[in-house]
Amino acid sequence: MTLSVDRIAMALLLIACLALAGRNWLHDHPGDNPWAPLALDEAPGWATSRKLAALRTDLATCHAFLARSGLPDDRRPATGAGACRREDRMALTIPGASLSPHHPESTCGVDAALAWWLRHGVQPQAQAMFGSQVVRIEHLGTVNCRRIGNGDTGAWSEHATGNAIDVSAFVLANGRRIEVRRDWKGGVNDAAFLHVVRDEACKSFSTVLSPDYNAAHADHLHLDQANRVAGWKACH
Template identity: 45%
Template sequence: MRPLRWIKTAILFALFGFGALLLYGYARNHPEDLPWTALDLTQPVGMFTGRKLVALGDDPAQCRALLGQAGVRFTALPARTDGPQCGYADAVRLRDGGSLTIGYAPADLGTRCAVSAALALWEWHVVQPAAQKHFGRSVERIEHFGSYSCRRLYGRSEGGWSEHASANAVDIAAFRLTGGRRVSVVNDWTGDADEAAFLREVRDGACKLFATVLSPDYNAAHRDHFHFDQAARGATGWRGCR
């Protein structure tokens, strides 16, 4: 019986070693799927990319360095304070050119760095692939309703403050394709057309990159835009996508 037991033990160790080798190989080739590896904006989006983007809010210098390494052109904005609850210290303004092919309208969009980093990944891995898939064209402009706004959460006169109060959010309204075609949240969200499928695809893709994603499926207040933010939610790290 002992030789049989030894054989079984040897087989188990061999299987364990083989599994560990496969796991090691996967980890080396897919660092974006591991929670302890450093974020790299030039790499694909992985299981922990969203959490790492939120964490960039605590390290604006590293965030700006990552943007630069990824070829993103930006301007660092001066700190701003509007009372005890509003303002920002780490906002940047994305600029046309470099590794980004989409501009923003109005062109003065400034967000906290972690939001801008997520917007860059959203362009590369979600928006442009979805535009090619559904329209055979690229997106050249994204229309927005802004980022910074010193206000409380929507509909509240007291209580918590919006992520907009620290430029940690952005509201996306429409997409302008090459050739002039325009796809807007307010006009094209419903139905079975390519426009609706495109909007849902870019909404769903944003959920992997932003801590909060709200669309017309959430409430009437978002019937004409997507709300994206990088809210830090402590140990729970829960994410909202609707």
């Protein structure tokens, strides 16, 4: 009888130790913890993609991510009408680099995804391939009240609500400028950089269209946070 009680006590102690170890491990690996709120500095884990997806489906979660990550949250009043009504509207900034033209307007989801892409995709690749950091991202625009393909009919572009950005070039601290139009099939390193940062963008944006997609994207990477269909992802 005593032996049995001892065994039960030992088993309970072992379970308690395992639970404590598991809790500590999750605390040290928030990327693998689906309950830990996402922060910019978090090392990516198996739970990260789901948490990134929530940034585009839940506005409160998105703004909380910006606050938790120490990122600016420069909201603007709603504007526009119909398909071009913009309720989720803010001045876009990215940490540690500038956007050119400065302070375009976009959505929280685009702002958050850009910050994540820069921190976990663009900068590590620039450092590894060129030994330098990106200091400026050039773009062709964010907000444009139009349909896809500029026609009179068909679906509205994500640009209609500012839920997209067209990235055209990267400028490094060492002066190197890598341009989508010129370098997509250009020098080995520049082309490799553009392709890998395109792939990295697919981790935080729901839609990524590059020159590989069609001629309309020959000079930029179209990055958007479309959420029209649950789980929508496109990476070309």
